[in-house]
Amino acid sequence: MDPVPIIGGTGALGFGLARRLARESVPVVIGSRDAGRAQEAAGRVGNGAEGLVNAEAAASGPIVVLCVPFRSQSETLTNLKNVLEPGQILVDATVPLAAAVSGRATRLLGVPQGSAAEQAREMAPEGVEVVSAFHTVSAPMLADLDHELDEDILIAGDSRDAKGRLAALVRQIPGLRPVDCGRLEVARHIEGITPLLISVNARNRTHAGVRLTGLEEPRW
């Protein structure tokens, strides 16, 4: 099985995702700006996880997951411009929370392109398909392997093939159900669910996720 590079894999979401994938024997490569931090996180993930600087990590597998904070999304993609290659899939998991500019985490910034995912598409090299995912699953609940997941991963993107390949990866993690939500522009609505969940979490001291009802067998 191809390794899965997770850019920003030392952060909460990336680390949680790495742990879940590694447990299912999916080889993961933690990317970080700092090789030492990447290796340290990879050590905590275990199961053969590797740690590399972002640029090396991003070249290590066909489906690259971008888990950096929105504040660093643009800079990170600039640095990966000469690394990412046509045919790779870039999975954008960033959320333009106002917290990126010291605002509230229950508020979303207006992104000129319409969403963080569409900013990623604008910046990704030609031939790299951008898919949006992982905005509603709680990072701590991913990292807590004792927690039994039972929720949906809402996926948006313009390439049916790229979405399908990501869905196959998502299905490796028990308890996560991929749902195709449509074109990449729909990502703005999905990104908005994160601040909504943060608001619900604050009120309920929980880590809420989303499950769509009326959807027994999502179409892929």
Added chain:
Amino acid sequence: MDPVPIIGGTGALGFGLARRLARESVPVVIGSRDAGRAQEAAGRVGNGAEGLVNAEAAASGPIVVLCVPFRSQSETLTNLKNVLEPGQILVDATVPLAAAVSGRATRLLGVPQGSAAEQAREMAPEGVEVVSAFHTVSAPMLADLDHELDEDILIAGDSRDAKGRLAALVRQIPGLRPVDCGRLEVARHIEGITPLLISVNARNRTHAGVRLTGLEEPRW
């Protein structure tokens, strides 16, 4: 029990809501611009439902549900300016879909106030509390009384008391669970889930709804 006026109750969402409430013996008053259409819809709801023109309907109970299309929201609220009274709760269920201006139903219009709910707050008379709700429940599934509901009603608003009173009304309908999502400004994120679900529905030929996970006993 106080009657529940449903402004725009001849439309799909209002009508479905009226049917569900009426089945639980909650008295409902269908409001429409046209008295004849209101009465006709009330007849189809049955269980003692009444039909009145919007202005008369809006005066008939303390919790007024606004179910008009976004295209008519502003006009309707202008017409209700001298009818709504301090202490009443206005439940805004409108969604600023681009379909209102012949665009796609998977796209949201930018509303100057931030959301349809905040536009409603700007237009509601002083002392009327605006609460946002009913954006993720399918109108046809509400109207189909044989369908067993099992989903959440996401509620946003600045008055804890008003939200609590609406939650009590929502709990009258079996299978609907009210969730306090925070302040009224969060409504923009909830309104965005409607076009997302419309996109999912088109792909899956279903009527999806939302259930938050990790939330066994939502706090009220």
